[in-house]
Amino acid sequence: MDLEIHNKPEPLKIDFTSKDRPRSANRFLYEAEVEVIKREIGDLETIRKSLGFSQRKICQLLMVDPSAWTRWMKGDKVPPHIFRALSWYLKVIEKNPIDHKPNYEMLRVQMEMIIEDLEKSRAQIRLLRIRLIRVAAGTVIFAVFIALMFLFR
Numbered sequence: 001m002d003l004e005i006h007n008k009p010e011p012l013k014i015d016f017t018s019k020d021r022p023r024s025a026n027r028f029l030y031e032a033e034v035e036v037i038k039r040e041i042g043d044l045e046t047i048r049k050s051l052g053f054s055q056r057k058i059c060q061l062l063m064v065d066p067s068a069w070t071r072w073m074k075g076d077k078v079p080p081h082i083f084r085a086l087s088w089y090l091k092v093i094e095k096n097p098i099d100h101k102p103n104y105e106m107l108r109v110q111m112e113m114i115i116e117d118l119e120k121s122r123a124q125i126r127l128l129r130i131r132l133i134r135v136a137a138g139t140v141i142f143a144v145f146i147a148l149m150f151l152f153r
Contacts, residue, residue, distance in 0.1 A: 030080035037083040044072060047086050051093075061089070 023031075041047055048058045059066045062085055072078045 034078070034080045034083050037087050041083075041087060041090055044069075044078060044082070044086075047090070062086070 042050070048055065051058070053061065055066060055069055059069050062082055064082070072082075
């Protein structure tokens with residue numbers, strides 16, 4: 001009994017550039033983690049705008065090429081470690097907000113501190129003026145008293 005196979009089975013072809021490529025358990029875990037982080041903190045552009053960073057600055061923060069950011073904005077999948085890094089960065093900002101605000105925000109905070117110091121200085125100057133006036137008035141009164149003593153002696 002001879003069986004002839006006319007159609008040879010084709011070798012399995014896997015396209016690793018396709019979006020429907022086979023995924024490992026770790027890949028599923030990473031993608032689920034990205035979805036959870038996206039729900040918590042938003043998409044990349046929302047995060048960037050809320051931090052007040054330019055595209056160049058956010059790329060420097062994440063240590064990625066700006067062309068990668070552009071690809072992600074056009075719809076390419078963002079690697080999970082990018083969302084993880086942003087999530088960690090936002091948690092650090094929550095704990096110590098002044099050290100991690102954009103430059104213009106730090107300048108605003110510093111200006112508020114300077115204005116507060118200036119207002120305290122103005123209050124101290126007012127008090128010193130009042131004291132000076134009292135001392136001057138006291139000195140004038142004392143000088144008048146001495147002059148009167150010499151006149152009526």
